[in-house]
Amino acid sequence: MIPLSYEQPTLAWLVAVQFALYAAGWWLCAAFAREERPATGHWGAAMALCTGAVCAIALRGETRAWLPDVGSDLLLLAAFVALRRGMERFLRLPPADREHLAILLGAGIALAVLGPEAMSDRWRNALLYAAATWVLARAGLMLWRELRSTYEHPVAALLAAVPLLFAVLFVGLLAAQASAVAWPAEAAVVGLAPAIADIAGAAAFNLSLFALLVYRLVCRIREESHQDELTGLANxxxxxxxxxxxxxxxxxxxxxxxxxxxxxxxxxxxxxxxxxxxxxxxxxxxxxxxxxxxxxxxxxxxxxxxxxxxxxxxxxxxxxxxxxxxxxxxxxxxxxxxxxxxxxxxxxxxxxxxxxxxxxxxxxxxxxxxxxxxxxxxxxxxxxxxxx
Structure with missing residues (x-):
């Protein structure tokens, strides 16, 4: 998800519903695909955190408050961490929990120090963009490294490209902040643009993860259909x-x-x-x-x-x-x-x-x-x- 503001709260609530549906879908997958429950459960949690972040953004108004202006950033960063940890569980890799905890604690402390004041907006955005870039770049490189031994290279590149593209996007946002260029959502973007950006980003992420899940399940079904149930030998x-x-x-x-x-x-x-x-x-x-x-x-x-x-x-x-x-x-x-x-x-x-x-x-x-x-x-x- 891209951290945009919404001109109309109604758009934010609609995007929140979309994320909630994604969360419900992943948790439904967890109920049926039990062996993949650690991964799909994390991805469902990530979508639920995105739901919370968008709901918090929808509450923004003239008066600054901790939940809409600071809590939304922390929820969004936690969602990216949950996405990456779900990828680690899917790939059967040991989770980098110390790194995840350090990112969340460091960002949480920094956001608490900056507070919800308007003069801290640029610093909060820069912090969020930098942390998100790190998490997503690491996730994309991890996917590429692990998937290229299982998939044909073009497929691995396609699936790994989604988090890497988002990492590049956040680098651009970070550069815009550093050059004192206002992010369009804070300047002149109106109408459906922020909602479309979030919907497209969420769809790209979830479709790529769903492709990974379906591929693994199909391979498992194919393997089991070629295996003798009693002995485990080929049939x-x-x-x-x-x-x-x-x-x-x-x-x-x-x-x-x-x-x-x-x-x-x-x-x-x-x-x-x-x-x-x-x-x-x-x-x-x-x-x-x-x-x-x-x-x-x-x-x-x-x-x-x-x-x-x-x-x-x-x-x-x-x-x-x-x-x-x-x-x-x-x-x-x-x-x-x-x-x-x-x-x-x-x-x-x-x-x-x-x-x-x-x-x-x-x-x-x-x-x-x-x-x-x-x-x-x-x-x-x-x-x-x-x-x-």
Missing amino acids: RRRIDCLLPVEWQRLQRGGAEFGLLRVDIDHFGDLNQRHGRSTGDRMLSELAQRLRYTAREIDLVARTGGGEFLVMTPQTCLDGARTAAERLRNAVNAMPFTAGGNPVTLSVSIGVAVAKHSDLDLADVFERAAAALKRAKASGRNRVCLEDA
Whole structure:
């Protein structure tokens, strides 16, 4: 919000209603998006503080008073601090509370010393502009630094530009004060100009913050839709997204990759004997063992029941066999108890490698499935390779 005066109090009350609606909207977001409540709660508080600041401005009259002339400035500065602290919480950064407190205490003491007298107007404005410039510039730079690792650079620049543009605006206001040029709202600006400035500024801020929130929620939904609910591994949907990409890379001359079909031996019997809850715990612990044992670049996914798929990029047949044996041995060494009794777990693994001569990704799946079937038929707890 830009600290303007209003020719008509009615305009101020209308702007205050707008800020109050923004505050209600953010607090509604906090009620539904609980994981983002620390951020959206701060942004709602910032809009509520702006509401209070505009209401205080609406009370200005011929007689100087502390609340309209001093309180409005302090409320506005507190709103900017709340906005920045909300950004810190959104980005999962430790809040710079000492800095925030120092700004608010310093500004509060200075405003109290200056008082509401007319001769202090320029000094109060200069103090507010300087403090707001600092808070908003720091917020914009923080956004740019953190978002450029998550967003494409143009998007990060666009979202970080809003607080930075306001910081530049306040620098201009500060320069106008220093050069003894009256701010137009105190000279000749009439009509709707102050209200339009505040409405546009509030819309820019809130839309940019809302874009951040929506982007994060969409990413979270996409991630959860590609994740197995029980084990936390990738699911079939994620496999269907990533494997074609790896296949296209192979067709363009990229490295071969392995597909490992993994199946828990006698999983149905174990599940029936010890109960579903024990079976779920078994799946979860075994999934974590597979993920821990696989390389960081490997994709480990659960495809259903006690079946898993491991994709090993940049792997020849010998490398895929080594990876499969490593996974099998890790499961064999995995401690697991059911009803207080130790249970020995094992897996059978079928291995196939996608080669440059392959014409269809489905053929690679079929070869891996056939190899798994042979591993099951030949006694389980073993690795079988695709037919040469």
